[in-house]
Amino acid sequence: xxxxxxxxxxxxxxxxxxxxxxxxxxxxxxxxxxxxxxxxxxxxxxxxxxxxxxxxxxxxxxxxxxxxxxxxxxxxxxxxxxxxxxxxxxxxxxxxxxxxxxxxxxxxxxxxxxxxxxxxxxxxxxxxxxxxxxxxxxxxxxxxxxxxxxxxxxxxxxxxxxxxxxxxxxxxxxxxxxxxxxxxxxxxxxxxxxxxxxxxxxxxxxxxxxxxxxxxxxxxxxxxxxxxxxxxxxxxxxxxxxxxxxxxxxxxxxxxxxxxxxxxxxxxxxxxxxxxxxxxxxxxxxxxxxxxxxxxxxxxxxxxxxxxxxxxxxxxxxxxxxxxxxxx
Numbered sequence: 001x002x003x004x005x006x007x008x009x010x011x012x013x014x015x016x017x018x019x020x021x022x023x024x025x026x027x028x029x030x031x032x033x034x035x036x037x038x039x040x041x042x043x044x045x046x047x048x049x050x051x052x053x054x055x056x057x058x059x060x061x062x063x064x065x066x067x068x069x070x071x072x073x074x075x076x077x078x079x080x081x082x083x084x085x086x087x088x089x090x091x092x093x094x095x096x097x098x099x100x101x102x103x104x105x106x107x108x109x110x111x112x113x114x115x116x117x118x119x120x121x122x123x124x125x126x127x128x129x130x131x132x133x134x135x136x137x138x139x140x141x142x143x144x145x146x147x148x149x150x151x152x153x154x155x156x157x158x159x160x161x162x163x164x165x166x167x168x169x170x171x172x173x174x175x176x177x178x179x180x181x182x183x184x185x186x187x188x189x190x191x192x193x194x195x196x197x198x199x200x201x202x203x204x205x206x207x208x209x210x211x212x213x214x215x216x217x218x219x220x221x222x223x224x225x226x227x228x229x230x231x232x233x234x235x236x237x238x239x240x241x242x243x244x245x246x247x248x249x250x251x252x253x254x255x256x257x258x259x260x261x262x263x264x265x266x267x268x269x270x271x272x273x274x275x276x277x278x279x280x281x282x283x284x285x286x287x288x289x290x291x292x293x294x295x296x297x298x299x300x301x302x303x304x305x306x307x308x309x310x311x312x313x314x315x316x317x318x319x320x321x322x323x324x325x326x327x328x
Contacts, residue, residue: 003023004025006049007049009040027043037061044069050073051303052073054075057083074094076097079096080242088321091327097318098318100301101289104290107165108291109289112238117142119260143232143259150162150163150206151177153210154210155176163176164189175194176190176200181194198228205234206233209237211243213241221235221245227257237261237265238264241267246266249261253276254275263283264287266287
């Protein structure tokens with residue numbers, strides 16, 4: 001009996017390829033080429049599974065062209081690259097990689113918050129440019145983290161991790177806004193209080209975004225929301241591009257209507273809005289919140305385990321549309 005065929009759309013660990021090759025005929029992308037949609041479809045034809053990294057769009061056009069496809073396994077917790085409704089209609093399972101990156105991403109979210117508040121990138125550029133000739137009392141004076149108010153929009157696993165770091169490590173007052181309020185036990189563990197979105201934006205010294213992307217969350221932070229924030233406040237986005245209106249944010253930063261921002265994700269990435277590249281009071285990183293070797297290995301393992309489990313036993317560890325499993 002022939003093995004199922006799978007496509008690995010981006011370069012991954014060699015050990016991941018070897019693991020998959022024990023169960024499948026694998027076509028991989030060791031050169032990490034960027035395929036056009038037409039090229040991706042051509043590669044995917046005849047495959048029963050695909051290992052994706054979050055940048056490969058799975059929509060009705062792809063599904064119609066690849067009728068043998070049965071599972072798309074994302075090496076990411078987010079899955080806004082999946083048209084889940086279309087996948088479900090075609091009987092194609094989607095999986096993601098939650099939990100394994102929670103603490104690493106929370107670490108990075110807090111690191112980005114600190115770099116933003118303390119103007120680390122801005123001051124390093126100043127030093128590297130040879131502009132530092134003397135000390136002054138207000139040179140790159142930023143804002144405190146300890147004892148300040150941390151506002152978190154999106155209180156899932158990562159949001160809770162950031163809240164714990166702020167409350168327990170830095171004595172921050174933590175407020176949050178979420179689609180639904182957490183259980184009292186989780187609020188207590190995070191030392192967090194639920195508030196409305198407008199109250200959070202007007203109160204917090206530091207706002208961190210950790211909401212999943214969907215049409216409903218598009219531009220959760222736009223010009224109107226930025227206008228509610230304190231001029232001394234900072235904004236950090238480790239969620240997804242499109243959660244923030246990047247053009248409106250660039251204007252607010254340039255006009256100092258908020259103090260600073262830290263962004264790990266962008267609308268239309270890997271492109272970055274050009275106005276963000278010209279304002280000094282923003283820290284920019286290329287979507288690396290989960291980028292440690294142990295965590296990326298765990299993400300790759302979970303994605304490959306989902307492929308192996310579904311295509312060999314009909315089961316998957318972390319389905320995003322479990323109704324496909326129920327329908328089997």
